[in-house]
Amino acid sequence: MTGAILVLNAGSSSLKFAVYPVADDKKPPLVRGKIAGIGSAPVFSAHDRTGQALRWDKGPPLCPDTDHDALIPPLLDWLKIQIGDLTIIAAGHRVVHGGRDFDGPARVNDALMAKLDRLVPLAPLHQPHNLAAIRCVSRAVPDLPQVACFDTSFHRTQSPLAQMFALPRELTDEGILRYGFHGLSYDYIARTLPSHLGDRANGRVIVAHLGNGASMCAMKGRRSVATSMGFTALDGLMMGQRCGALDPGVVLYLMQQKGMSAAEISQLLYERSGLLGVSGISNDMAALQSSAAPRAKEAIALFCYRAAGELAQLAASIDGLDAIVFTAGIGENSALVRARICDHLLWMGVRLDTAANVRNAPRINAVWSEIDVLVIPTDEEAVIAQATRMIKSGVSGRPSPG
Ligand code: ADP
Numbered sequence: 001m002t003g004a005i006l007v008l009n010a011g012s013s014s015l016k017f018a019v020y021p022v023a024d025d026k027k028p029p030l031v032r033g034k035i036a037g038i039g040s041a042p043v044f045s046a047h048d049r050t051g052q053a054l055r056w057d058k059g060p061p062l063c064p065d066t067d068h069d070a071l072i073p074p075l076l077d078w079l080k081i082q083i084g085d086l087t088i089i090a091a092g093h094r095v096v097h098g099g100r101d102f103d104g105p106a107r108v109n110d111a112l113m114a115k116l117d118r119l120v121p122l123a124p125l126h127q128p129h130n131l132a133a134i135r136c137v138s139r140a141v142p143d144l145p146q147v148a149c150f151d152t153s154f155h156r157t158q159s160p161l162a163q164m165f166a167l168p169r170e171l172t173d174e175g176i177l178r179y180g181f182h183g184l185s186y187d188y189i190a191r192t193l194p195s196h197l198g199d200r201a202n203g204r205v206i207v208a209h210l211g212n213g214a215s216m217c218a219m220k221g222r223r224s225v226a227t228s229m230g231f232t233a234l235d236g237l238m239m240g241q242r243c244g245a246l247d248p249g250v251v252l253y254l255m256q257q258k259g260m261s262a263a264e265i266s267q268l269l270y271e272r273s274g275l276l277g278v279s280g281i282s283n284d285m286a287a288l289q290s291s292a293a294p295r296a297k298e299a300i301a302l303f304c305y306r307a308a309g310e311l312a313q314l315a316a317s318i319d320g321l322d323a324i325v326f327t328a329g330i331g332e333n334s335a336l337v338r339a340r341i342c343d344h345l346l347w348m349g350v351r352l353d354t355a356a357n358v359r360n361a362p363r364i365n366a367v368w369s370e371i372d373v374l375v376i377p378t379d380e381e382a383v384i385a386q387a388t389r390m391i392k393s394g395v396s397g398r399p400s401p402g
Contacts, residue, residue, distance in 0.1 A: 092388030098150030154183030
């Protein structure tokens, strides 16, 4: 098969894209980029395989009111120019929610879209944008095969117990379950683990995906056993703007005593909490690290304290721990956060090599550490590209790890 695979990851205010030649989709993409600030102040950034910056000079002006729908057709035209002789033969999309039905990527058709539409209430902030991008590509290139790759699929290997809330049975049956997210990132890490850990890759591993959104996944045999995010991407770790796990009594108090509406509470928990809420300064870890304000320091301390606690809880689900993997923006780049989290885990036998940690080296544990500690850059787009190529060529299901 020749041609190229387009990967799109449409968020509420951003559109990430990448194009992989079908012939070598395990290598970096030909083009990778992002349009951020959609709906307010759009900023385009992209680079080619060598890391050279590419400009949006052929496209229409990016105005504050340009939405995803208006952006996708010119983006497709721009990409065609960048990839020269290659033709885009399929598009793969990140879709946040696949519900209980999908344990792997699926080819887009009307029946699939109807199922995914029904999942919008489970992920109202993300799913509509993901589905809108699929529909927009369908309108622009009606015959192009498209594939949906779900953030929830990787966690479908979990036991019923790990997915259940302690709620009345009928709510569980209705689908109020712990679905988990960031599955494409965990899938990528699971596939690359053997090259870092050899046989230990199939042992007890916890992956900490620490970005603006943050979660952890406990794996055994490179399959998800438990994860910190639950029914929504609000649960678990403290995040950039999201609160993470919270006593549900706080929500009742906000409603009953403070008279807040569901919309106000949603905005509070998704957009005004986490690092931003605690520091009062920023949701951005790098910005907080360079601030001398006591509340910035307290926000970082709480982030690390909560992360270590979650990690210890997840270790119980896999009967102990052989390795920790840090990934995503904070996990890959913040030596301070990694060191602080690991300081809380000294009792588990975690020992860091300080110099390796400061260099963001692939392996950062001291030689006498009982637990391996790795830093592995994640690549969700690569997972989507491989899945799209497989589905396009008629192979169903998730590519096997490794
Ligand atoms: P998203 O969830 O939006 O994909 P990313 O994975 O890009 O997020 O992570 C963004 C986070 O990574 C931000 O909080 C940012 O400050 C943090 N980050 C990136 N580089 C560094 C760095 N060198 N030191 C500390 N934090 C960093």
